[in-house]
Amino acid sequence: MKRFLPLLVFLALAGIFYWRIVLIDRGDMPNDIPSVMINKPAPVFKLPALFKGEADFTSAALKGHVTLLNFFASWCVDCRIEHPFLTGLKGHGAVLVGVDYEDKNADGEAWLEKHGNPYDRVVTDARGRTAINFGLYGVPETYIIDKQGVIRYKQTGPMTPDVIRKTILPVIARLEK
Numbered sequence: 685m686k687r688f689l690p691l692l693v694f695l696a697l698a699g700i701f702y703w704r705i706v707l708i709d710r711g712d713m714p715n716d717i718p719s720v721m722i723n724k725p726a727p728v729f730k731l732p733a734l735f736k737g738e739a740d741f742t743s744a745a746l747k748g749h750v751t752l753l754n755f756f757a758s759w760c761v762d763c764r765i766e767h768p769f770l771t772g773l774k775g776h777g778a779v780l781v782g783v784d785y786e787d788k789n790a791d792g793e794a795w796l797e798k799h800g801n802p803y804d805r806v807v808t809d810a811r812g813r814t815a816i817n818f819g820l821y822g823v824p825e826t827y828i829i830d831k832q833g834v835i836r837y838k839q840t841g842p843m844t845p846d847v848i849r850k851t852i853l854p855v856i857a858r859l860e861k
């Protein structure tokens with residue numbers, strides 16, 4: 685019996701991993717990580733613009749309109765998956781702000797030049813302090829902030845067309861009322 689124990693453990697783990705893959709294939713993404721920041725004011729911050737000549741961006745600029753604050757990085761593999769879908773958010777009433785997370789400015793600029801810039805504003809959080817204050821788990825991560833500057837939703841992981849259509853756009857529409 686003892687010599688079959690490693691085989692049984694291996695088969696059990698393989699079964700668990702296989703089942704998780706089946707669930708992901710069915711659309712059950714493990715992106716619903718709770719955030720203590722939901723329904724709380726966005727942290728106070730001041731971030732420099734990624735591109736020279738543009739003004740800094742502060743938490744005060746979040747008020748008066750719905751904002752999607754999207755943390756990304758040039759070194760992030762999942763950000764490449766998400767990036768093409770961000771343009772689908774244009775024209776839906778929300779301001780899309782990109783936060784280049786723990787990246788060199790030149791790398792962030794080059795990445796946006798190569799892949800396109802879907803953002804209304806792009807700022808940099810080179811040391812990651814603002815990301816920590818938001819409770820960032822990792823990039824990409826997007827926060828939807830209402831007109832009063834309160835965080836109402838957090839998307840952990842890449843946004844897909846389904847996530848945008850079924851979750852993000854309805855939240856924006858509700859907050860725009």
